[in-house]
Amino acid sequence: xxxxxxxxxxxxxxxxxxxxxxxxxxxxxxxxxxxxxxxxxxxxxxxxxxxxxxxxxxxxxxxxxxxxxxxxxxxxxxxxxxxxxxxxxxxxxxxxxxxxxxxxxxxxxxxxxxxxxxxxxxxxxxxxxxxxxxxxxxxxxxxxxxxxxxxxxxxxxxxxxxxxxxxxxxxxxxxxxxxxxxxxxxxxxxxxxxxxxxxxxxxxxxxxxxxxxxxxxxxxxxxxxxxxxxxxxxxxxxxxxxxxxxxxxxxxxxxxxxxxxxxxxxxxxxxxxxxxxxxxxxxxxxxxxxxxxxxxxxxxxxxxxxxxxxxxxxxxxxxxxxxxxxxxxxxxxxxxxxxxxxxxxxxxxxxxxxxxxxxxxxxxxxxxxxxxxxxxxxxxxxxxxxxxxxxxxxxxxxxxxxxxxxxxxxxxxxxxxxxxxxxxxxxxxxxxxxxxxxxxxxxxxxxxxxxxxxxxxxxxxxxxxxxxxxxxxxxxxxxxxxxxxxxxxxxxxxxxxxxxxxxxxxxxxxxxxxxxxxxxxxxxxxxxxxxxxxxxxxxxxxxxxxxxxxxxxxxxxxxxxxxxxxxxxxxxxxxxxxxxxxxxxxx
Numbered sequence: 001x002x003x004x005x006x007x008x009x010x011x012x013x014x015x016x017x018x019x020x021x022x023x024x025x026x027x028x029x030x031x032x033x034x035x036x037x038x039x040x041x042x043x044x045x046x047x048x049x050x051x052x053x054x055x056x057x058x059x060x061x062x063x064x065x066x067x068x069x070x071x072x073x074x075x076x077x078x079x080x081x082x083x084x085x086x087x088x089x090x091x092x093x094x095x096x097x098x099x100x101x102x103x104x105x106x107x108x109x110x111x112x113x114x115x116x117x118x119x120x121x122x123x124x125x126x127x128x129x130x131x132x133x134x135x136x137x138x139x140x141x142x143x144x145x146x147x148x149x150x151x152x153x154x155x156x157x158x159x160x161x162x163x164x165x166x167x168x169x170x171x172x173x174x175x176x177x178x179x180x181x182x183x184x185x186x187x188x189x190x191x192x193x194x195x196x197x198x199x200x201x202x203x204x205x206x207x208x209x210x211x212x213x214x215x216x217x218x219x220x221x222x223x224x225x226x227x228x229x230x231x232x233x234x235x236x237x238x239x240x241x242x243x244x245x246x247x248x249x250x251x252x253x254x255x256x257x258x259x260x261x262x263x264x265x266x267x268x269x270x271x272x273x274x275x276x277x278x279x280x281x282x283x284x285x286x287x288x289x290x291x292x293x294x295x296x297x298x299x300x301x302x303x304x305x306x307x308x309x310x311x312x313x314x315x316x317x318x319x320x321x322x323x324x325x326x327x328x329x330x331x332x333x334x335x336x337x338x339x340x341x342x343x344x345x346x347x348x349x350x351x352x353x354x355x356x357x358x359x360x361x362x363x364x365x366x367x368x369x370x371x372x373x374x375x376x377x378x379x380x381x382x383x384x385x386x387x388x389x390x391x392x393x394x395x396x397x398x399x400x401x402x403x404x405x406x407x408x409x410x411x412x413x414x415x416x417x418x419x420x421x422x423x424x425x426x427x428x429x430x431x432x433x434x435x436x437x438x439x440x441x442x443x444x445x446x447x448x449x450x451x452x453x454x455x456x457x458x459x460x461x462x463x464x465x466x467x468x469x470x471x472x473x474x475x476x477x478x479x480x481x482x483x484x485x486x487x488x489x490x491x492x493x494x495x496x497x498x499x500x501x502x503x504x505x506x507x508x509x510x511x512x513x514x515x516x517x518x519x520x521x522x523x524x525x526x527x528x529x530x531x532x533x534x535x536x537x538x539x540x541x542x543x544x545x546x547x548x549x550x551x552x553x554x555x556x557x558x559x560x561x562x563x564x565x566x567x568x569x570x571x572x573x574x575x576x577x578x579x580x581x582x583x584x585x586x587x
Contacts, residue, residue, distance in 0.1 A: 026344060028185070029273045029289060030255050036187055036287035037277065039175045043084055044133075044149075044280060047167050050078050050085075051131050051151040053460070054163055058153045065090055065153060065161050068098060072107050073426045075100040077461060080431045084167050086139055086146050090153065091162040093122060099164075103141050105431070125152040126159045133281040136169075136191070138226035144170045145226045147280075172198035184295050186238070190274075190286040193242060195227040197285065201234055237265050241272040241290050268294040332362045339369070407516030412469040412528065413481040413508060413556055414536035415454060417445065417488065419462040420503040433498060438462060440497045445488055452484040453477070457527045465537075467528050470515045478510050478559035482552065486585060489549050507540025509553040531576075538573050539582065545571070552583040
């Protein structure tokens with residue numbers, strides 16, 4: 001009876017250890033793959049956003065692609081804002097490509113494309129009507145591999161040009177090193193199944209030097225894909241796991257969209273997990289990790305053998321002692337397994353810290369597990385709350401609303417601000433100084449706006465879009481917006497930014513807006529939409545016509561009670577029927 005009880009306790013311990021190992025391996029692999037995916041998206045999503053913004057500016061008429069000086073200014077801003085961009089340009093219908101390279105900072109015009117190639121490109125872009133990621137090419141000046149993205153530029157419904165942006169992928173091999181602290185876990189990113197895009201070995205200069213010394217095709221621009229071939233790369237284990245025979249891995253709970261296999265290489269057992277990313281071109285990017293399970297300190301087999309050995313040793317020493325130790329082992333292991341299930345489900349708020357144990361190994365495991373859960377809880381909060389919404393006031397509202405802001409339609413005052421003479425200033429001071437000026441200017445403007453209850457929802461080049469009364473309620477939102485505008489203008493009259501005086505044009509309008517989070521799941525931006533927003537932008541632009549710094553719509557003026565205003569006249573506004581009456585503050 002006692003022997004049966006001991007055997008039963010040992011069986012429970014081994015069974016729950018196996019379940020815990022499956023859950024932990026699932027968590028280890030899924031976390032590493034999610035971080036790899038984040039690194040790829042952090043590299044490419046800003047470029048997609050820049051392309052969409054430039055396309056929108058062309059579409060609404062803010063950017064004239066035939067005005068090459070204006071295009072140069074826009075492109076310098078793109079290169080300054082996105083460090084991984086190596087160059088940006090436009091392919092015109094006449095076959096001429098006009099572009100700017102980061103290293104040269106010189107405006108170039110080339111006629112490299114044949115008429116047939118140009119026609120084919122424009123037909124393709126007019127068909128897809130959206131951003132398209134192209135193939136990789138070798139950038140000789142920087143000795144780096146670059147991927148390019150193309151976007152159609154429409155104006156008045158006509159395709160006027162094709163935007164292209166080059167992005168270097170050289171830093172991916174460095175950033176993927178942070179995906180896991182397990183020294184026996186190797187992360188990688190593949191381009192298809194035959195070429196290597198990122199790998200820890202590519203962070204060492206000797207690897208690339210060896211490739212150069214051998215005259216490798218991909219480094220000389222001769223290869224169709226300028227990336228290391230997996231079959232020739234130094235990591236032969238990775239090639240064996242990807243191209244060789246493998247079998248489905250056990251001791252790992254299945255992960256959605258992830259393929260997990262195992263193979264024995266040089267007497268060691270390896271597990272490889274891969275996930276396809278198919279939105280960045282015809283050839284999928286494959287993120288993955290492989291683990292030496294024989295040496296990993298989280299190896300399932302090691303845990304199981306240690307548990308079994310300890311159980312049999314206890315059985316030999318004393319059956320009675322085995323019963324006591326078995327019970328002590330089973331309870332914390334069951335508790336640990338149940339907690340791991342909660343971690344896998346993502347319900348961090350329901351997880352209580354594991355209690356301390358008198359057994360050193362279990363105590364260390366409980367402490368390590370508690371630290372891991374706390375770190376994941378903090379990262380989950382940052383990603384799910386602060387990573388989806390930019391303004392601090394929006395984040396504060398999210399905390400009060402359990403992490404969600406539902407779309408609403410409400411009355412709000414929109415403040416749209418733009419710098420006067422920004423294009424000329426950019427050409428005079430250069431890209432590095434203009435970034436410093438803008439950062440100092442935006443810091444000052446945001447501080448003023450937030451002091452009056454405004455929320456900045458967008459930065460568009462040198463322009464600022466702020467809302468009052470959404471998402472934070474403000475009964476006197478029109479007057480608060482006007483006071484903020486007056487203080488911004490007064491500040492610009494007395495303060496310099498990196499030694500430069502700036503002037504701002506501001507438009508104010510009050511009306512119904514739709515406010516909410518827009519974007520992909522987990523990558524949302526809080527913004528506002530509606531005719532009231534568009535009218536504020538157009539009123540700001542009318543400052544040029546009236547020679548003013550602040551223009552106020554009639555709807556806003558009717559809600560301002562404590563500041564004297566005077567009408568400056570009426571005018572027509574593009575997109576609206578009838579005339580619009582405008583006001584300015586009395587001086």
